[in-house]
Amino acid sequence: MALLEMANITKTFGGLKAISDVTFSLEKGRIVSIIGPNGAGKTTFFNTLTGIYRPDTGTIKFNGKSLVGLRTDQIAACGIARTFQNIRLFADMTVIENIMVGMHVHLKQSPLQTLLRLPGFNREEKEAEVKALRLMQYVGLNNVENELAKNLPYGAQRRLEIARALAADPQLLLLDEPAAGMNPQETEDIIKLFRDIRDNMGITILLIEHDMRVVMNISEDICVMDYGEKIAQGSPAEIRNNTKVIEAYLGRGAVAGQHEEKLQ
Amino acid sequence: MAATSFKEVFDKLNQGVVGYVVILLHVVAGSYLVYSQPRSNLAFLVFISSLLSLYFFRADNRFKILVGMLLALVIIPVIGVRNIFYLEVIFQISVFAALSLGLNIVVGFTGLLNLGYVAFYAVGAYLWAFFGSQQFYVLNYAPGTQPPDLPFLLPGDAFYLFLLVAVIIAAITGILLGLPVMRLKGDYLAIVTLGFGEVIRVLANNLDKPINLTNGPQGITPIQRPTMPEWVVDLFNSLFSGVIGHDVKLADMYNVMFYFFALLVIIAIIFVTKRLDDSKIGRAWTAVREDEIAAVAQGIPIVRMKLLAFAVGASFAGLMGVLLAASRTFISPESFNFMQSIGVLSMVILGGIGSIPGVILGAAVLTILNLQVLQGFSLYLNDLRQSDAVIPVINFAWKDLSTQLDPAKYQKLLFGLILIIMMIFRPEGLIPAKRRKRDVSVDETK
Numbered sequence: 001m002a003l004l005e006m007a008n009i010t011k012t013f014g015g016l017k018a019i020s021d022v023t024f025s026l027e028k029g030r031i032v033s034i035i036g037p038n039g040a041g042k043t044t045f046f047n048t049l050t051g052i053y054r055p056d057t058g059t060i061k062f063n064g065k066s067l068v069g070l071r072t073d074q075i076a077a078c079g080i081a082r083t084f085q086n087i088r089l090f091a092d093m094t095v096i097e098n099i100m101v102g103m104h105v106h107l108k109q110s111p112l113q114t115l116l117r118l119p120g121f122n123r124e125e126k127e128a129e130v131k132a133l134r135l136m137q138y139v140g141l142n143n144v145e146n147e148l149a150k151n152l153p154y155g156a157q158r159r160l161e162i163a164r165a166l167a168a169d170p171q172l173l174l175l176d177e178p179a180a181g182m183n184p185q186e187t188e189d190i191i192k193l194f195r196d197i198r199d200n201m202g203i204t205i206l207l208i209e210h211d212m213r214v215v216m217n218i219s220e221d222i223c224v225m226d227y228g229e230k231i232a233q234g235s236p237a238e239i240r241n242n243t244k245v246i247e248a249y250l251g252r253g254a255v256a257g258q259h260e261e262k263l264q
Numbered sequence: 265m266a267a268t269s270f271k272e273v274f275d276k277l278n279q280g281v282v283g284y285v286v287i288l289l290h291v292v293a294g295s296y297l298v299y300s301q302p303r304s305n306l307a308f309l310v311f312i313s314s315l316l317s318l319y320f321f322r323a324d325n326r327f328k329i330l331v332g333m334l335l336a337l338v339i340i341p342v343i344g345v346r347n348i349f350y351l352e353v354i355f356q357i358s359v360f361a362a363l364s365l366g367l368n369i370v371v372g373f374t375g376l377l378n379l380g381y382v383a384f385y386a387v388g389a390y391l392w393a394f395f396g397s398q399q400f401y402v403l404n405y406a407p408g409t410q411p412p413d414l415p416f417l418l419p420g421d422a423f424y425l426f427l428l429v430a431v432i433i434a435a436i437t438g439i440l441l442g443l444p445v446m447r448l449k450g451d452y453l454a455i456v457t458l459g460f461g462e463v464i465r466v467l468a469n470n471l472d473k474p475i476n477l478t479n480g481p482q483g484i485t486p487i488q489r490p491t492m493p494e495w496v497v498d499l500f501n502s503l504f505s506g507v508i509g510h511d512v513k514l515a516d517m518y519n520v521m522f523y524f525f526a527l528l529v530i531i532a533i534i535f536v537t538k539r540l541d542d543s544k545i546g547r548a549w550t551a552v553r554e555d556e557i558a559a560v561a562q563g564i565p566i567v568r569m570k571l572l573a574f575a576v577g578a579s580f581a582g583l584m585g586v587l588l589a590a591s592r593t594f595i596s597p598e599s600f601n602f603m604q605s606i607g608v609l610s611m612v613i614l615g616g617i618g619s620i621p622g623v624i625l626g627a628a629v630l631t632i633l634n635l636q637v638l639q640g641f642s643l644y645l646n647d648l649r650q651s652d653a654v655i656p657v658i659n660f661a662w663k664d665l666s667t668q669l670d671p672a673k674y675q676k677l678l679f680g681l682i683l684i685i686m687m688i689f690r691p692e693g694l695i696p697a698k699r700r701k702r703d704v705s706v707d708e709t710k
Contacts, residue, residue: 050561076563088558090551094699101551105563107544114543115536121543129704137706146701168563 001064003028003172003204004049009058011041011048018044019055020228026172031198031205033215035239036225037248042208043085045225046174050082051075062172077105081170083161085177085208091150095141095160098149099132102167132167139163139193155186159193166197173197175207179214187211191218216240224248274320283321287331290314295339302347305640311343312354312632319621336527341500341520345508351519353635355591358526359584361627364611365533365620366580371609372618372697373541374573375553377454379605380441380461384578386468386600387437388430388585393484393595394477396423403475407482420488426586434582435575442574446567449556461605468597483596487589492517522591529587530624533580537620540576542700549573550618603676607634610679614686616693625694630682634675641671 004026011019019041026032034042047053049060051072060067067075076082081102090098107128113121133145139159144152149160158178165173178194179187191214197203209215215222215236222239224232226248232239239245294311301307314335318328344351367381393399400417402410445456472480497517505511512520540546548569551559560566589595607630615626648662655662686693 052557071565072560073563073565076561082561084558084561088555088561090554090558092554092699093547093550094702096702096704097547097550097699101547101559101564102562104544104548104551109544111540111545114545115539117539125543129702130706133704133706145704146699148699164562 002026003063004206005059005061006049007059009045009048009055009060011044011053011055017228019048022058022225022228022230024223024230024233026204026206028171028204029198029202030220031194031207031218032221032223033219034206034208034223034225035210035212035215039227040225040248041228042225043176044228046082046176046208049075050080050174076168079169079171080174081165081168081172082174083158083165083176083178085180087154087157087161089149089157089161089164091148093149094146095136095149095152096129096132096145098160099135099163099167100128102164103128103131105168132163135163135166136160139166140189155182158182158190162193162197166201166203170203172204172206175205175209177208177210179209179211184213187214194218278320278322283323284327286321287314287317287323287328290317291331291335291339295343298343298350299346302343302350305636308350308353308636309632312628315628316625338504341523342504342507344523345504345512345516345520348516348519351523353632355519355523355526356635357628357631358523358530359588360608360611360631361624362526362530362533362580362584363608364615364623364627365530365537366577366584367608368577368612368618368620368623369537369540369549369580370573370577371612372623373546373549373553374570376570376573377450377457378574378577379454379458379602379609380464381457381577381581381608382600382602382604383441383461383464384434384437384581385585385588385604386464386597387434387578388582389589389595389599390468390478390484390585391430391433391582392423392426392586392589393487395426396420396488396590397484397486399477399479399484402479403477405476407472407476407480416488418488420490423488423490423586423590427583430582430586431579434585435579437582438574438576438578439571441578442571446570458602458605461600462602465597465600465602468600478597481597483594483598485594487593487595489518489590489593490521492521496521518591522587525587525591526584529583533583534620534624536576541620545569545572607679610683614682614694616695616697618697619693619695622693622695622697629694630679633678638671638675638678645669645671 002025004024006022006024009019009022009024010017022045034045036042044053048055049067051067051070051074055068058068062075062078062080065078067078070078090101093101107124109121109124112118136142136145139162141152141156141159141163144156149157152160162175162178175194179190182190194205194207195218198205207218219236222232222234222236223230224239224242224245231244231248232242234242290310291314294307294314297304297307298311318331318335340351340354344354363381363385366384367378370376370378370381395418396416398410398414398416401414405411441457441460445453445460448456468478469481471477478484492514497512497514500517500520501511541549548559548564551562551564552566552569556566588599611626611630612623613626614629615624616622645662645665649665649667651662653662654660
């Protein structure tokens with residue numbers, strides 16, 4: 001059974017079909033990219049999956065459990081964590097607190113334990129701190145645990161967002177343009193990090209990305225969207241040569257040109 | 265830049281025995297001044313500011329607790345009985361500090377601008393006002409027409425029970441008022457909560473018909489107080505009548521008692537606030553304040569968290585409401601007008617949004633300003649008007665000064681000015697909120 005199964009998802013805003021009849025499934029332990037021109041419906045796809053929007057039609061199943069109609073926080077608690085296109089950290093909280101917020105659904109402390117500071121509370125907080133510190137170091141941040149998130153440089157903020165998402169022990173990690181605004185070196189490092197997350201933590205990764213170096217490098221499977229429709233899915237090599245995809249990105253003429261080249 | 269260099273100089277000074285010396289000198293000097301000049305506002309300011317020294321100067325925690333207990337349990341009651349007005353000021357500071365701490369949870373921690381916070385205060389006050397007075401037997405009389413010698417519904421000692429009941433009822437009110445506004449943010453939330461605050465006041469004003477629940481604009485009186493055991497008065501007298509100079513009467517003793525209640529409530533509130541703030545709940549509140557969309561993506565149920573913030577904030581106000589009703593023995597809708605909500609919000613902003621010591625300082629500063637400094641200026645101006653003195657240079661006689669020029673009437677102007685000045689020079693407040701620094705290392709557990 002696939003980890004995530006989405007069937008016939010449609011989402012319209014007024015007269016605009018942001019997603020139309022998309023069917024998509026994701027096997028456990030894979031790294032899959034969603035690409036497409038601007039406005040293709042990629043982020044809407046994420047937002048529908050995470051419950052920010054409710055699909056007009058269609059079903060979403062995660063581990064066999066239907067997600068349609070659940071609140072965003074309930075979906076997150078099912079094991080889906082995400083990062084955002086424009087970084088959304090808790091700016092005035094420290095780095096370690098940001099990561100600890102990510103653990104929210106796993107912390108069991110009751111209000112009574114909190115008020116009376118029972119031993120269980122202290123133990124759990126201590127463990128959470130240590131785990132948060134480990135995650136922070138895992139994504140490549142060192143000695144910034146008490147720094148405010150807003151004071152971190154851009155690349156570090158991206159990493160912190162990933163650490164926060166990992167703190168929830170998700171089964172599926174959704175990354176919305178994780179390499180945006182990064183230089184080639186940073187991009188290379190972050191690709192390594194994603195591979196490591198999948199290989200060592202066993203977390204399935206679904207990412208939206210515009211940077212084709214990242215997409216072609218990391219993806220085992222690529223889903224292409226255009227005007228709200230899924231127009232292709234396949235391995236990087238297949239996608240590279242798919243006429244519909246080339247059309248979507250470069251227009252009809254490009255495909256024609258390619259045919260001429262082939263004829264010659 | 266000036267602020268940082270001042271901080272450096274202060275830190276350099278604030279080492280070793282300096283803290284102990286300053287704290288002791290300040291407390292002793294303040295106590296001596298108020299003791300020897302029980303009518304001087306200035307002496308009182310010196311005295312009350314010794315709490316600041318106690319907070320800012322570095323010293324052993326046990327020493328600080330000892331000095332703090334000495335101040336709270338001995339010096340303040342003694343000085344307060346010598347001049348009951350001081351005790352009233354300190355009681356008011358405690359009431360507003362508790363309200364500010366409650367509002368701080370809603371506005372400071374969770375970022376929900378609530379302009380009708382005083383509604384919950386009113387709920388607590390009217391709760392005890394109804395059950396702790398004869399109002400239950402007045403239900404069918406129009407205000408002012410009830411027969412004399414009605415019995416009281418509950419004994420005065422039910423007050424203690426109602427402290428708890430008020431916490432629960434106010435929390436429920438908080439949730440009920442919070443539910444319909446959960447979809448609103450920022451300005452919209454502020455306007456709707458302002459409306460709710462006014463609704464509660466208008467209800468209190470008009471629920472004297474068809475059945476007389478609140479006695480309308482006349483307010484409810486007398487409201488019972490808990491009984492004072494004889495031995496408490498005797499004990500207090502045997503301990504302190506020497507320093508005070510006379511035996512303490514029962515009425516004054518009640519003021520001391522309510523001061524102690526307020527102190528206990530404040531300590532409990534600080535305790536609860538601190539512990540909630542430093543837990544999963546507090547982090548979730550701050551996360552909601554910082555970024556709702558990101559917070560909900562971490563699995564935080566934001567509606568529940570916001571309602572919890574409303575409930576906890578409201579419960580503090582409800583608790584103080586009961587205390588107010590009992591200590592005043594009289595309440596009317598006018599005590600819960602919009603200016604009160606604005607006043608409490610000003611205290612939170614002045615002190616430092618989200619900062620526990622900050623909002624207490626904010627409450628103290630504005631209360632003292634309001635009750636003492638402005639009133640003091642008004643009295644001083646009045647004295648000048650009575651005299652034959654003239655303002656030098658311009659040759660203007662004080663007695664020709666318009667009576668409209670009365671500093672006590674310019675409270676709102678001053679609050680506004682303070683807020684503007686704070687927004688320009690120190691938007692984070694007098695004592696800004698700080699995130700806790702954590703000392704963690706990875707190899708600690710393994």
